[in-house]
Amino acid sequence: MTITIKTTPIEGQKPGTSGLRKKTRVFMQPNFLENFVQSIFTAIDGVAGKTFVVGGDGRFFNDSAIQVILRMAAAGGAARVIVGQGGLLSTPAASNLIRKREANGGLILSASHNPGGIDEDFGLKYNISNGGPAPEDVTARIFEATKTIENYATIEADDIALDALGETELAGMVVEIVDPVTDYAALMAELFDFDAIRKLFAGGFTLRFDAMHAVTGPYAHAILEQQLGAPKGTVLNGTPSPDFGKGHPDPNPIWAKPLMDLMMGVDAPDFGAASDGDGDRNMIVGKGCYVTPSDSLAVLAANAHMAPGYKDGLAGIARSMPTSGAADRVAAALGIEMFETPTGWKFFGNLLDAGRATICGEESAGTGSNHVREKDGLWAVLLWLNILAARNESVSDVMADHWARFGRNYYSRHDYEAIDSEVAASLMDDLRTVLPALPGEQAAALKIKKADEFAYDDPVDGSRSEGQGIRIWFEGGARVVFRLSGTGTSGATLRVYLEQAVDGPDGLTDSPADALLDVANAANALAGIQERTGRDAPDVIT
Missing domain, CATH: 3.40.120.10 (Alpha-D-Glucose-1,6-Bisphosphate, subunit A, domain 3)
Structure with missing residues (x-):
């Protein structure tokens, strides 16, 4: 009734x-x-x-x-x-x-x-x-x-x-x-060369996939271990739990530390990966080699043609604004369209539906393609496996070749979590106020080239989205972005995105911390983060 x-x-x-x-x-x-x-x-x-x-x-x-x-x-x-x-x-x-x-x-x-x-x-x-x-x-x-x-x-x-x-x-x-699992697994079999990946595992290739006690466990067991022949035990923490094993199901080096420790150890597997609570994010790690989400997007776009579902090439690439410009270099080299959108997968939908983009990604560990209209963690892992099988190279070799060919965008995100909402809003308002006067000014060791607040005009439906983050570029190829996140549940999360572009060959193998030190100092000088928030350091660095 x-x-x-x-x-x-x-x-x-x-x-x-x-x-x-x-x-x-x-x-x-x-x-x-x-x-x-x-x-x-x-x-x-x-x-x-x-x-x-x-x-x-x-x-x-x-x-x-x-x-x-x-x-x-x-x-x-x-x-x-x-x-x-x-x-x-x-x-x-x-x-x-x-x-x-x-x-x-x-x-x-x-x-x-x-x-x-x-x-x-x-x-x-x-x-x-x-x-x-x-x-x-x-x-x-x-x-x-x-x-x-x-x-x-x-x-x-x-x-x-x-x-x-x-x-x-x-x-x-x-x-x-x-x-x-059934319909999703069938779709993955259409997109990727499962025979080549089976041969990879049959040849002794080793993988550890951390499902983080979350929803991708059943999918990974079914596809990686049962269909592709990866040995039992390849999938870690594969049983979904209502509290995710009392963990934090965020696939990054902080919350997936056991996997990172394994991959950086002397007996590391060839490939490591993790996915998040609902299966739409991923972390990619090679033996002794962490791949940032921005770099992963660029590598997947550059090599996607090696998978059957993308053999005809890409129509275009789309990335969220805070994501590094690594994929932009690939798009330019391939002669295809490149789109910069606000954060949020919904902004990719029109581009995918219109056939303007094929692969999309965000710095927050999300990559996907036109096969669905969401980011897809296990999809990214399978595409990586397809690429490694086709190239017969290690992750570190793939990355070294990629940077030598396209240049490198050093990148890191600093998260200040659960800070007072009024403090966060005031910080952003003050930055917004001084934006017009910033070009030509000095911030720590860097000179500001230009600054704006990102707004997006959708090329498909003409809609406009404003207030999508503050961008500041410096001379020498550096950029910092300030943005308040909408994914938390307590207070506000201030995200600070640091980037330094290097065309190479000098500087291609620097450590990210060293390459981004001047950018980090400039960001703090501009926003007064430590003084305003009382935080000596970010809560999470990825």
Whole structure:
């Protein structure tokens, strides 16, 4: 029976770059999740007769939230909801499923790389029919609906058995439980030369993939170990856990330190990789060789033609603005289009749909292509494996050759987490105020060449996005970017992106810390980070 529940607007339900993220206990408060779900349904003109995909990364509250969504979808008259078995779907797998099944959209339950558990983080985002995150006009409508909501509809019904494959009915709506891996694995087999990768493993090539107790564990077990023949034990921490093994499922050298220690040791495997909570990010490490996400994007773009799915070349490359210019060098050499977008995968969707870009990436460990409309961690690992199989070289050899050919962009991101929101806003406002006067000024040892606040004009639909980060260039090829992140749940996170371009051959093998020292000092001098935040150093350096 359908019932209507009266409610009132709840503060703090404005979606960020990847949906709404809050502490789990906030989502568990009465009506909080229901208000946001109803606001999504309102923003998309209802769900009657429509088909949706629903799944998440398995973090705490994932299964309970799915039951709420199913009951509300049934109350709204949805025709079918496709759910990953056990409530699990990696974000790229959900994107693929939306596209393959021609669903109207999908609700993905995840806070991505944020920690999970009852005292940690939870999130929910809506993806549209192309499989990509809702664009700004849709998230704006969702937010407006959260401010005026008066009631929501649900039904009284028992929970659906999420572990049982097959179809069942919920108040006239079909609930279809599917294996979360099958369709995604089939897509990967179409894109990559699985025979070549099998031969790589058969020849003794060694890999350690850290699933970080998150959603990619089942995918990695099925594809790497079962289909490609990697030895059992290749996948580490492969069982999803509601609190991610009490860890932080962010694939970077800080939070994936055990893998980094292994890869930098004397008995290191040939290749190391990790993925995050919902499977859309990746970290790539060779034996004694960490590959930054910006460099990984550039290498993948330069070598993608070695994989069957990209044998005809790339239409273009797109990167988020804070990502280094390493991929720009590749695009120029290949004679293809290069796009610089705001942070947030949704900005790549129009370019991919229009056939203007084939491969996209962000410095925050996300890379992907036109195969789905999300970044895809395991996809990046498989493309790397395909490239290594085709080139018969180590990761360090691939990187040395790449830098010799294209030049190098030294790069690092400094994160100051959970700082006072007013302090962070004031810091950015003060930088914004002095931007016009900065060119020609000195900042520590560097002279400022130009400065601006990034705005993006979408070349496909003509929309404009402003206030996307402050950029400052220096003479000699250095750049610093200041930006407040929208992915945290406490206070504000100030991200400072440091870059130094080197055309070579001199300086191609410097340590990143040495190459970026002057840029780091200039950034602190410009923004007064230490004085304003009271932090002697960043919380995380990647």
